[in-house]
Amino acid sequence: MDHQAIIHKVCGMYCDNEEDKKDLFQEILINLWKSYPSFRGDSTFTTWMYRVSLNLAFQRLRKTAKNMEQVMLPTTFDTMKSSGKEGLPNREKQQMYAAIEKLNEVEKAIVMLYLEEKGNEEIAKIIGISQNYVRVKMTRIRRKLKQIVEE
Amino acid sequence: MELETMKTIWKKESEEHFQNNQIEQEKIQSLMKSKSQMTFAKIKRSMQFKSGTAGIIGTGALILAAFYFFGVIKEPLSVAPFLSVMETGVILFLMGLILCVTAVANLLSYNRVKQFEQSSKPLKKMLSESVTILRNIISLGIYSDAIFVPVFSGFIAYKWLFNDGLVSDIRLFYLVLIVSAAAVLSYVIASRFMYQKHGGNLEKLRGYLKELDSNNGIPVN
Incomplete structure (x- = not known):
């Protein structure tokens, strides 16, 4: 599993611009580094990473990144949204990102974990809700996505 | 679009974009040194x-x-x-x-x-804690900003009313009135200021938490 990709995906999912993304990326890195000694192994490493990263994405609250040191991050989710890579039809990709954009923050987290092939049990552990409620949320998200596409 | 289709697109995208786009060690160190906003x-x-x-x-x-x-x-x-x-x-x-x-x-x-x-607690628990922490921060801000005004206005009022030393008469009532009015006024102003500063964030966090509340929303058929 590529651990850096987890941070990129969370940043891409919750940030609209490059500055904001850098800020969140930095914050996640620092806090993963600082909280690593408290990782007891009672969950998998990726579950722990998703928890720390999503917690920080939700704590971010406001987009204010004016004084950040200019460090360019490589091409990630942001550019994925607009690029037309070979191999996949561009329209489908754009449709997927447009649909995700319309979900609320909590739904985005659940969808991202689902797309990352996490099972209900792991999603429930990361989000802190019951497995049953994960299923409920997934059903609602499916309906919502269907509506979005139909629109 | 079905979620399963999205999963295929997502997987393909992840493979194409993330595996060849690693940040170098120096850049990570540089990011970690910069000031967070x-x-x-x-x-x-x-x-x-x-x-x-x-x-x-x-x-x-x-x-x-x-x-x-x-x-x-x-x-x-x-x-x-x-x-x-x-x-x-x-x-x-x-x-x-x-x-x-x-x-x-x-x-x-x-x-x-x-x-x-x-903290690496689950998201819902973290949101609940962040609401409590933000509320405490707001309260701390209100009280630490508001406490000076009644103390100092009380002292100035005492000096103005009691040139001959503290006596139990109508002036004592005025003193209490001035201190109370100053306390209420400074509390209202400090509250307004603190809620303007953090109130939006507090509401946002409460909104996320409500979204994760299983008693909220339409039941599934």
């Missing part, structure tokens, strides 16, 4: 500053008050020559005490936010 990081910095300045000024005021009480300094402060030596000592002591309490409260809150930031 995140809400809680800003709150933490502000608390650190408040705690430091309030602690230094408060300790200074307490030392100065002790000098006045023990007769080391026998002249009132040049900025308030109308106060007696004992009154100067009392007002400095009160100011020092309030500032030191503010410094300690900010330091405790700072440590709590720091611990909370590194």
Whole structure:
């Protein structure tokens, strides 16, 4: 599993611009580094990473990144949204990102974990809700996505 | 679009974009050194500053008050020559005490936010904690900003009303009235200021939490 990709995906999912993304990326890195000694192994490493990263994405609250040191991050989710890579039809990709954009923050987290092939049990552990409620949320998200596409 | 289709697209995209786009060690180090602009990081910095300045000024005021009480300094402060030596000592002591309490409260809150930031608890629990922490930060901000006004206005009013020393008459009622009015007014102003600053964030966090509440929303067929 590529651990850096987890941070990129969370940043891409919750940030609209490059500055904001850098800020969140930095914050996640620092806090993963600082909280690593408290990782007891009672969950998998990726579950722990998703928890720390999503917690920080939700704590971010406001987009204010004016004084950040200019460090360019490589091409990630942001550019994925607009690029037309070979191999996949561009329209489908754009449709997927447009649909995700319309979900609320909590739904985005659940969808991202689902797309990352996490099972209900792991999603429930990361989000802190019951497995049953994960299923409920997934059903609602499916309906919502269907509506979005139909629109 | 079905979620299963999205999963295929997502997987393909991840393979194409993330595996060949690793950030180098130096860039990571550089990122870790830069100043964060995140809400809680800003709150933490502000608390650190408040705690430091309030602690230094408060300790200074307490030392100065002790000098006045023990007769080391026998002249009132040049900025308030109308106060007696004992009154100067009392007002400095009160100011020092309030500032030191503010410094300690900010330091405790700072440590709590720091611990909370590194938490790897599930999202819902973290959101619930962040609502509590933000509410405490708002309360701390309100009380630490609002407490000075009634204390100082009370002192000035006392000086103005009781030139001949404290007597139990109608003036005492006026003094209580002035202090109460100052307390209410400063509380209202400080509350408004703090809610303007953090109220939006608090509502946002409550919104996320509500979204994760299983009793909220339409039941599934």
